[in-house]
Amino acid sequence: MSEAAPHQEHPVTILVNNKPVEVPRSTTGFQIKQAAGVPPEFKLYLRRGANLDEIANDQALEVHEREEFVAVSGQDVS
Amino acid sequence: MSAAVELADAVAAAVADLERAGYALSASATGDGGSIVTVHNFRFGERWLPESGDLTFEIAYNYPYAAIYPYYTISELNLREGDRPSALQIVDWRGSRYTQVSLRATNWNPQIDTALGALAQVEHWFKCIG
Numbered sequence: 001m002s003e004a005a006p007h008q009e010h011p012v013t014i015l016v017n018n019k020p021v022e023v024p025r026s027t028t029g030f031q032i033k034q035a036a037g038v039p040p041e042f043k044l045y046l047r048r049g050a051n052l053d054e055i056a057n058d059q060a061l062e063v064h065e066r067e068e069f070v071a072v073s074g075q076d077v078s
Numbered sequence: 079m080s081a082a083v084e085l086a087d088a089v090a091a092a093v094a095d096l097e098r099a100g101y102a103l104s105a106s107a108t109g110d111g112g113s114i115v116t117v118h119n120f121r122f123g124e125r126w127l128p129e130s131g132d133l134t135f136e137i138a139y140n141y142p143y144a145a146i147y148p149y150y151t152i153s154e155l156n157l158r159e160g161d162r163p164s165a166l167q168i169v170d171w172r173g174s175r176y177t178q179v180s181l182r183a184t185n186w187n188p189q190i191d192t193a194l195g196a197l198a199q200v201e202h203w204f205k206c207i208g
Contacts, residue, residue, distance in 0.1 A: 017095075017190070017192050017195055018098060038190055039187075039190075041185075042187075042190065043199065043202075045199075045202060047198070052201050052202055054202060068099070070192075070194060070195045070198040071195060072183070072192075072195030072198060072199045073183055073184075073186055074184070075182055075184070075196070075199045076181070076182055076184050
């Protein structure tokens with residue numbers, strides 16, 4: 001009897017700055033930035049309705065199809 | 079949104095991105111390819127009085143090579159408690175009095191940064207300040 005193939009998780013398509021990006025369903029802020037070509041020092045936000053939550057690089061999260069993220073270089077008071 | 083036939087392609091795309099993200103906005107052409115965008119009922123959050131209001135900014139003709147800066151909102155905006163943050167100044171702009179929101183993208187990257195992201199950052203700043 002052959003061994004079962006390791007479970008392959010289907011990637012999920014999320015939106016980063018309105019552009020589709022594929023990531024594993026269980027991912028991190030860093031992985032999302034990597035997949036989207038966003039430098040790790042950029043800030044990443046997850047928009048859920050009226051809420052906008054910052055996602056840290058080492059933060060683990062479950063993502064869902066078409067979930068919306070925003071990446072930005074950051075702004076300072078000037 | 080108002081007709082904006084004179085917008086540069088990248089500017090028009092940025093305005094469309096903001097609309098797609100659910101912001102209620104009006105946009106007018108500056109005549110050189112840029113746009114003055116007003117987001118209506120922009121949510122400042124419960125720490126602010128009022129909790130929401132118009133937020134206006136210019137997307138310059140050479141966007142995305144120019145960052146979004148500054149932003150203008152209602153002059154009477156204040157924290158419910160505590161002093162006004164230094165990023166907020168009262169200014170006259172286009173013949174009216176506004177609160178200028180002086181948040182500048184110091185490392186703006188035109189390949190990645192967007193008007194949508196800049197606005198999200200402002201939204202987050204209002205939520206977290208104080």
